[in-house]
Amino acid sequence: MDYTNDEITNSHPAVARYVNGRYGEPELPDDYGKVHAVFYVEPGQETPLIWRYRSVSMKRLAQIKRIEYVEGWPPLDAACGARVRVILPMAFHLGEDNLCPPCKRLAVIWAMDPDECIRQIQDRHDKRRQHDQMKSDLEEYHAAQERDLERKFTPQRDFGT
Ligand SMILES: [Zn+2]
Numbered sequence: 334m335d336y337t338n339d340e341i342t343n344s345h346p347a348v349a350r351y352v353n354g355r356y357g358e359p360e361l362p363d364d365y366g367k368v369h370a371v372f373y374v375e376p377g378q379e380t381p382l383i384w385r386y387r388s389v390s391m392k393r394l395a396q397i398k399r400i401e402y403v404e405g406w407p408p409l410d411a412a413c414g415a416r417v418r419v420i421l422p423m424a425f426h427l428g429e430d431n432l433c434p435p436c437k438r439l440a441v442i443w444a445m446d447p448d449e450c451i452r453q454i455q456d457r458h459d460k461r462r463q464h465d466q467m468k469s470d471l472e473e474y475h476a477a478q479e480r481d482l483e484r485k486f487t488p489q490r491d492f493g494t
Pocket residue numbers: 368369370411412413414415433434435436
């Protein structure tokens with residue numbers, strides 16, 4: 334099936350950042366960079382666990398009618414894992430320019446098989462968490478080794494006293 338010009342139901346385009354307008358209010362910048370996708374379920378449907386810890390719930394995403402700015406912390410996770418702060422109210426459209434390739438790929442999967450899409454996103458979340466854990470373990474290990482070395486090379490002062 335050709336999805337090239339399709340709108341993806343239960344999705345919105347989203348971009349990484351907003352700028353502050355004349356009165357300090359958030360605005361969509363002219364150069365908004367790559368367009369990512371966020372997905373949501375209709376109220377009443379079961380909410381997948383991912384994204385729940387982020388500031389905008391999937392249920393809330395189903396109801397937005399105008400541009401939504403995620404101010405403060407945390408930002409929202411796009412499908413690809415990028416952090417986004419501006420959610421546009423229309424549906425994500427595969428024919429748009431500037432689409433983030435991983436989000437586009439996931440949007441096609443979302444349209445055909447939402448469960449599979451969620452599984453892939455969750456999988457990426459888990460891998461990233463494992464990666465972060467490994468990284469901090471390794472840093473801890475190096476810090477311990479450095480402390481060891483320092484101890485070995487610190488001159489001992491208590492000779493024969
Ligand atoms: Zn993306």
